[in-house]
Amino acid sequence: MRYTTEAHIIAKQYLEQYAKHFGDDQPDVPEIHLPSCLTKKLVFKDYSLHCITNHHKAIKRTRFLQIWRMEFPNVKVRKHQKMTQCTECAVFKEAFLKKLSQDEFKKLEVRRKAHLTLQRIAREKYYKHRTKSQENPQQYLSLIIDNMDQSKTNLPRFPFVSKADNSLTKLHHHVTGVLCHSLQKAYAFTWTDQFASNCNVTLNCLMTVLDDVAKNNGGSLPPTLYLQADNAAKDNKNNYVLMFLAMLVKAEIVKKIKLSFLMVGHTHEDVDQFFSRISVKCHQQAAVTLPDLHQLISTSVKPMPYIQHINSLWDFRKLATSDYSLCDFKDIHHFVFRKADDKVTLKFKNWPLHSEPYRELDVTNAIPDLDVPSIVEGIQPEEVFRFAHGTHIQTILSIAGSRFVS
Ligand SMILES: [Zn+2]
Numbered sequence: 001m002r003y004t005t006e007a008h009i010i011a012k013q014y015l016e017q018y019a020k021h022f023g024d025d026q027p028d029v030p031e032i033h034l035p036s037c038l039t040k041k042l043v044f045k046d047y048s049l050h051c052i053t054n055h056h057k058a059i060k061r062t063r064f065l066q067i068w069r070m071e072f073p074n075v076k077v078r079k080h081q082k083m084t085q086c087t088e089c090a091v092f093k094e095a096f097l098k099k100l101s102q103d104e105f106k107k108l109e110v111r112r113k114a115h116l117t118l119q120r121i122a123r124e125k126y127y128k129h130r131t132k133s134q135e136n137p138q139q140y141l142s143l144i145i146d147n148m149d150q151s152k153t154n155l156p157r158f159p160f161v162s163k164a165d166n167s168l169t170k171l172h173h174h175v176t177g178v179l180c181h182s183l184q185k186a187y188a189f190t191w192t193d194q195f196a197s198n199c200n201v202t203l204n205c206l207m208t209v210l211d212d213v214a215k216n217n218g219g220s221l222p223p224t225l226y227l228q229a230d231n232a233a234k235d236n237k238n239n240y241v242l243m244f245l246a247m248l249v250k251a252e253i254v255k256k257i258k259l260s261f262l263m264v265g266h267t268h269e270d271v272d273q274f275f276s277r278i279s280v281k282c283h284q285q286a287a288v289t290l291p292d293l294h295q296l297i298s299t300s301v302k303p304m305p306y307i308q309h310i311n312s313l314w315d316f317r318k319l320a321t322s323d324y325s326l327c328d329f330k331d332i333h334h335f336v337f338r339k340a341d342d343k344v345t346l347k348f349k350n351w352p353l354h355s356e357p358y359r360e361l362d363v364t365n366a367i368p369d370l371d372v373p374s375i376v377e378g379i380q381p382e383e384v385f386r387f388a389h390g391t392h393i394q395t396i397l398s399i400a401g402s403r404f405v406s
Contacts, residue, residue: 344364
């Protein structure tokens, strides 16, 4: 038996915070991966420096790594990252492998720390929004939206894949996930290649969630919406989405919307934790049909998520089409739409730093009015299947059936 010393507790807390601020939840496994530019040695170095700065007694490296192994076995530093890496982290990682002079090393360390601090600040802003909505759900609504890697949910799917099954074409099933922090509720929307993968899916999912939140909130929405999305240009970060959010503000559906994006390569968050639970279930349980997939998702997390298969989409994209481009948003990670005195303004900045001033635009006249949208014409099933490389659907279904029976 060993008493937990104060130094032990501090090291444990340090590691916990480190994983929270720098780690990325993995969408396919219940693990948190630290940025690729880090090694365990560098994490220990950061910890030692933290102890010196705060006048704490530091524990030895072997003990530190032991606490890491025992308390945080899911926090990993991976040599080879499966997910897309942050370019800057990859550059640091490569540079650290070379023989550097002390001066070069110090310079690189400063750059690496600045980079990780910036991604931490963006992340902390998201956590702040999340907490605010949980503490005051009448005023704030915080949502995160993302798409799951579709390869995990193609149907039919079996926990054990034989070579014969592997070569067969499967029906693509996409999952879009939304987490509502104020209601502590997860939403999963499934859809097939019947619809093009673009922001219409994102916007339809968003509107369904807003509708559900309003139903849970006595028919109205909290005045402020915090929306966290992925940097994908086709799904989230484009003029249609910005325009549509501005339209919601103009129509006074909500008073203010803050749309935030995390740093590219450091974007995996709690919604990916949700996806990893679905992914784990997919490895344990067969899903031959769509109801099977829904059943599997329904048991992946508690409380049970809201699940819906998208059969038709409103064409919000068409509704939000405008010749006017709201701003050059490629490097922008923080947008705020607000309506005051019949004026809709868009404020934006690269990073949510206090030191960086907002740039502001009056966009009132550029925004189309919110109207009843038309319906997206889906691609016909035969057409969808023609895109899938040739294997006849009957073959898949007969094999699925035989596997299912056996
Ligand atoms: Zn990075």
